[in-house]
Amino acid sequence: MKRPILSLVLLPMLFTAPALAAEAMNDLQIAHAAYTAGDVDIRYAHLALALSENADVRDFATTMVRDHAAVNEAAIQLVTELKVTPEDNALSQALAKGAANKRAELMSLEGEAFDCAYATNELAYHQIVNKTIAESFLPAVTVAPLKDLLEEALATFTQHEGHAENMVAKLGCAS
Numbered sequence: 001m002k003r004p005i006l007s008l009v010l011l012p013m014l015f016t017a018p019a020l021a022a023e024a025m026n027d028l029q030i031a032h033a034a035y036t037a038g039d040v041d042i043r044y045a046h047l048a049l050a051l052s053e054n055a056d057v058r059d060f061a062t063t064m065v066r067d068h069a070a071v072n073e074a075a076i077q078l079v080t081e082l083k084v085t086p087e088d089n090a091l092s093q094a095l096a097k098g099a100a101n102k103r104a105e106l107m108s109l110e111g112e113a114f115d116c117a118y119a120t121n122e123l124a125y126h127q128i129v130n131k132t133i134a135e136s137f138l139p140a141v142t143v144a145p146l147k148d149l150l151e152e153a154l155a156t157f158t159q160h161e162g163h164a165e166n167m168v169a170k171l172g173c174a175s
Contacts, residue, residue: 014139025031025091025137027141027143028087029078029086029087029088029091030150031075031086032092033089034075034133034137034150034153035075035095037095038153040095040096041122042069044064044106044121045068047106047107048060053111054115056167056170056171057115057118059166060119060122060164063160064160071153074149075149078108105117115171118171119171120168122160122164123165124156126160130158133154137150138154
């Protein structure tokens with residue numbers, strides 16, 4: 001099976017997410033964007049659990065739900081403790097819009113085509129999220145507990161990226 005080309009939906013997000021994140025976001029905007037990114041991946045994973053029959057894809061999706069939900073729960077606890085409200089922003093909106101389009105695209109697929117599209121999307125999504133956290137969010141964050149949470153999340157999400165890369169290869173999406 002040939003490697004699917006990144007969808008036209010994901011490509012704009014790959015180029016705009018770092019640019020949007022580079023636009024002097026404050027801690028409350030970064031928190032909102034990070035939470036949104038986690039929520040997006042949870043939704044992708046629920047879709048994979050509903051549509052895929054592949055055990056590896058389902059295991060990966062289960063891990064995504066567990067890990068991203070845990071990070072988002074920690075984020076909710078943090079903003080509750082700090083008594084702040086995250087701020088919606090252009091990056092959060094771009095992530096949500098791109099994800100809605102991607103979910104619609106994924107829902108039109110089935111079997112191996114879905115599995116490969118999901119796996120390829122997860123790899124690309126983790127690559128861009130990890131890059132954004134490392135290069136844009138972490139240098140900009142001023143609140144220590146938020147920085148700690150993002151650093152811990154990045155360590156987990158870097159592992160996800162490796163697992164996604166292995167899944168793409170195992171499914172034969174990369175050839």
